[in-house]
Amino acid sequence: xxxxxxxxxxxxxxxxxxxxxxxxxxxxxxxxxxxxxxxxxxxxxxxxxxxxxxxxxxxxxxxxxxxxxxxxxxxxxxxxxxxxxxxxxxxxxxxxxxxxxxxxxxxxxxxxxxxxxxxxxxxxxxxxxxxxxxxxxxxxxxxxxxxxxxxxxxxxxxxxxxxxxxxxxxxxxxxxxxxxxxxxxxxxxxxxxxxxxxxxxxxxxxxxxxxxxxxxxxxxxxxxxxxxxxxxxxxxxxxxxxxxxxxxxxxxxxxxxxxxxxxxxxxxxxxxxxxxxxxx
Ligand code: ARG
Numbered sequence: 389x390x391x392x393x394x395x396x397x398x399x400x401x402x403x404x405x406x407x408x409x410x411x412x413x414x415x416x417x418x419x420x421x422x423x424x425x426x427x428x429x430x431x432x433x434x435x436x437x438x439x440x441x442x443x444x445x446x447x448x449x450x451x452x453x454x455x456x457x458x459x460x461x462x463x464x465x466x467x468x469x470x471x472x473x474x475x476x477x478x479x480x481x482x483x484x485x486x487x488x489x490x491x492x493x494x495x496x497x498x499x500x501x502x503x504x505x506x507x508x509x510x511x512x513x514x515x516x517x518x519x520x521x522x523x524x525x526x527x528x529x530x531x532x533x534x535x536x537x538x539x540x541x542x543x544x545x546x547x548x549x550x551x552x553x554x555x556x557x558x559x560x561x562x563x564x565x566x567x568x569x570x571x572x573x574x575x576x577x578x579x580x581x582x583x584x585x586x587x588x589x590x591x592x593x594x595x596x597x598x599x600x601x602x603x604x605x606x607x608x609x610x611x612x613x614x615x616x617x618x619x620x621x622x623x624x625x626x627x628x629x630x631x632x633x634x635x636x637x638x639x640x641x642x643x644x645x646x647x648x649x650x651x652x653x654x655x656x657x658x659x660x661x662x663x664x665x666x667x668x
Pocket of ligand 1: 401
């Protein structure tokens with residue numbers, strides 16, 4: 389995770405971001421973001437997570453969204469190449485973070501994507517622990533071509549899913565594979581071909597948990613799943629009931645200050661410990 393010391397909404401690179409709404413309340417919203425981030429971190433720690441911090445840098449407000457920093461698997465980090473200049477300054481900043489993590493043994497190596505393509509980290513490349521494959525979003529932020537590069541790098545299957553809307557611009561905003569083999573997702577965020585791919589690979593239609601706009605529009609699908617625990621910035625009573633019926637425990641931690649930037653719980657994290665053996 390990366391502390392929100394320099395977090396703000398200072399530019400607009402997705403439809404959730406409105407710098408003119410942020411600026412008049414900047415101090416209050418910055419304080420709110422600190423409270424919300426600390427509460428999120430506390431829940432992860434209660435659930436047993438070890439948190440590693442990236443050092444935040446001034447002028448790079450979206451560094452808090454560490455999901456976008458890299459795809460990490462089997463100890464290897466593949467750092468992101470950001471679509472927009474507003475976030476490209478994060479690349480050298482996170483390069484220092486990953487070099488430090490390779491130096492202290494938290495990671496075994498840092499690899500590189502080929503030049504000239506965009507790929508925004510785990511936000512667009514999500515490991516499915518029960519199916520043993522990556523799901524990769526492409527379109528608004530990451531290039532389709534990144535799929536083959538990531539498959540080659542990790543030696544794992546990477547399933548491309550085209551994102552159909554600007555609002556759900558990263559795969560993690562609309563897609564969340566769960567530990568029990570269930571897939572929480574928001575169908576309208578995908579093309580018809582993408583929806584077919586999801587249904588085919590889900591196997592049993594019972595595994596699909598379609599969220600409605602009441603949850604998707606609050607970035608509730610952008611959730612972190614640790615074992616049977618699901619941590620999200622929002623989750624309607626209806627969705628909570630459906631998840632609980634399948635044996636999950638839902639923890640809601642309001643993240644409204646981050647939703648103003650288009651981010652939720654998953655965006656604020658990057659798992660460093662995933663590999664073929666990970667089940668939780
Ligand atoms: N403001 C950030 C952006 O538009 C939010 C990123 C949210 N992260 C995520 N993984 N969806 O890039």
